[in-house]
Amino acid sequence: MLNAPESASLQTSPLRHVINPPPLAPGVSGSQFQTALEPVFSPREPVLSRWKTKELVHDFASVEKGKSVHSSAMAAISSSNTCFALELFRTLSQANPAGNVFVSPLSISSALAMVFLGARGDTAAQMSQALSFRSGEAVHADFETLIGDINSPSTSYILKTANRLYGELTGNFLPQFLEATQKYYQADLRPVDFIGAPEACRGEINDWVEQQTENKIKDLLKPGTVSTMTRLALVNAIYFKGNWMNRFDEANTKEMPFKVKQNETKLVQMMYQMKKLHYNYIPEHGLQILELPYVDEELSMFILLPEESNRGSDPLLKLEKQLTQERLDEWTSRENMDAVDVFVHLPKFKLEEDYELNQPLAKLGMTDVFCSAKADLSGMNGEGGLFLSTVAHKAFVEGNRTMSMKVLVTGGSGLVGQAIQHVVKEERGAKEGEEWIFLSSKDADLMKAEETLALFQKHRPTHVIHLAAMVGGLYRNMKYNLDFWRNNVYINDNVLNAAHEVGAIKVVSCLSTCIFPDKTTYPIDETMVQ
Structure with missing residues (x-):
């Protein structure tokens, strides 16, 4: 069982968001973003999200600027996480085309990377392909660099990630596996009594996740998720809180119409500001792109807003199909954006989504790891017999902070x-x-x-x-x-x-x-x- 929490805060109008690794973090005047992921060996899950309304669509890919340390490793892990994020996002969107999608690819990939550490044979090959990982130990070294960078103190925002292993007291996990999870993911092993007290273990894991996400992610693991058959839970939590460089003034927030479906409009509290911001327009796609930087411009949130269609088609679904890593990189490059005066209207919002990701991940090619007869996770205990029973993911985002x-x-x-x-x-x-x-x-x-x-x-x-x-x-x-x-x-x-x-x-x-x-x-x- 592998679990990972994460959270964050964002605000926009009709939209969908994809939050990527070091590109990372959304928010409003002040933002909070939390997610949790837990795979259970049964392992646990990661989170991704889409927030949609018919008139506006915002796609969030967080991008980190200014940190050149370990640029090669950061570029590699960012690239793989972006590819995985887009594929998972499309898969979740196809399953629920009219609903919101909100997940954290980084939380998901971090937790599953710890599972991948113990995967062998076809199981490892399938996971590598589905998660867009590089082969060998390179991916784990990349995560080590990323986690160290995320947890380094920052003067302008709070961004931290935490990993923990919960292992059955009687479990015989290989020392080299535990040493590797500690080295690459800073994940300590906490012995628990899954066999004798599964519900108490579930409560302990949920309490840790809640603590790591500043009480935003509650009850990550639902009753019945942890059983006497559970042997290992890998948990990841990510927390982000930051202030936008250009804050929204509460005095400019007012009630305005917001289109939630093609033929449905609701009145919402809409924030407003007019600032000189980096902006791009892609005429062949009818797409506007706006960068909202956080304080000191180390992190930014990007909003992708397609034009409303007069033909009855959903411009958001069309955009999702067209998104690729190459296009995102090109469209959001500062070299291709102009600093212009922009009128920005963003509604206040709050999203909380939870997922069981077994089926979406299986659609991406990760099938053997969920099958007790086929899973090869012998790198964890040296003898096999383990499989991923549940990948549970929960994400929380709140965008209601004007200028506090x-x-x-x-x-x-x-x-x-x-x-x-x-x-x-x-x-x-x-x-x-x-x-x-x-x-x-x-x-x-x-x-x-x-x-x-x-x-x-x-x-x-x-x-x-x-x-x-x-x-x-x-x-x-x-x-x-x-x-x-x-x-x-x-x-x-x-x-x-x-x-x-x-x-x-x-x-x-x-x-x-x-x-x-x-x-x-x-x-x-x-x-x-x-």
């Missing part, structure tokens, strides 16, 4: 900071779309530019209330007045620079000179300062 307000308060533990915190948390509460972060000196040394920038990159505030300063009593101020002045200049400069670097919209600085009155009345105002 994330307020970072420096000096949050001081007098004014605590007062603001009291008002926000006790008196009125944070408004919808607001997030307040109160910092103290324990979080970072704001006199150090590197620590300040790292702190701001971690939280990426849209607004800053700057209260932090070096403070002291009267005699300390008199004795070290130059140090006070110099250090507070450093703090102010670092905060303002960091706010600028992360694109904060506004900074409110509330700093004042210390007042030590001898005899005075209260309240003290500026006319009393000398």
Whole structure:
């Protein structure tokens, strides 16, 4: 049994999405994308998705830009994953031509790659062809590079993947198989009692998936999926959260008609913005292509929108048949796109789809691995007898985030900071779309530019209330007045620079000179300062 979770967030109007490996990740003003895949040995599943409405169709292929490390391996795994994604997408679309399709090819291929690690003979050959893998150990080395790159810290988004093996306590898995899954996929083996407590094992796996996907993917494995016959579950989880470089303003969101079928229109909450964006038009296909970059332009989401047909045919289905890796690469290349002013309308949306992928994968040529009499997974235990009983996949995407307000308060533990915190948390509460972060000196040394920038990159505030300063009593101020002045200049400069670097919209600085009155009345105002 192999399982893998993954999730993400996207928004658009009628559409279908294909999310590819390093190209990876969709989102809105802020996006979250999660999926889970679990194959069970019975192995588990991966996820792919299509979101469709008749008038608009968006095809999402995520593309990673700017990272040249291990470019050869990244190009190879991206190419194979894109080919697999398009074939799986078409297969799922044919099974449900009028419905939404939402899956994560990367989550699926990652989990199945761990199965492929133990496959031999015809079983391995079929999997290699269906998944568009390279032969030998090259594909596993490529995944090792990709996983390391995905899990490397980023300043502009959160992107992480996690793998885990759940093995029967009495199972005799080959040490070299376990070592390889750890080396290439960073997947530790967790011994569980499938034979004695299958339902408890199912609950433990589902809890892990939910945790890895920030509580977005729940109940990946349905009751009955795990049984006393289960011997191994391979699970993959992917989580992405990022902010678009050009955010949608909530004030511009309004109710507008949205065509969900050829002759059916619904009113939806439609977000809007007009920005200079990279755009391409393919006249021979009547196709518009738009790139929506995330902050720092390391990741982008691409929207493919075919023209509406007057002949009664479905332009979305036609586009799906025409999509190839070569065409996607050509159409979305920056060299072929122009930076122009674009009016963008995207509806808010939420999608959650789950699949059993046994039949779709079998249609792609992976048949033996699901047959107990033919499956050869002897590379796992040295003796065979294992087969893939279930490939379950679940994906979640939410696109309802317009411009949210994330307020970072420096000096949050001081007098004014605590007062603001009291008002926000006790008196009125944070408004919808607001997030307040109160910092103290324990979080970072704001006199150090590197620590300040790292702190701001971690939280990426849209607004800053700057209260932090070096403070002291009267005699300390008199004795070290130059140090006070110099250090507070450093703090102010670092905060303002960091706010600028992360694109904060506004900074409110509330700093004042210390007042030590001898005899005075209260309240003290500026006319009393000398």
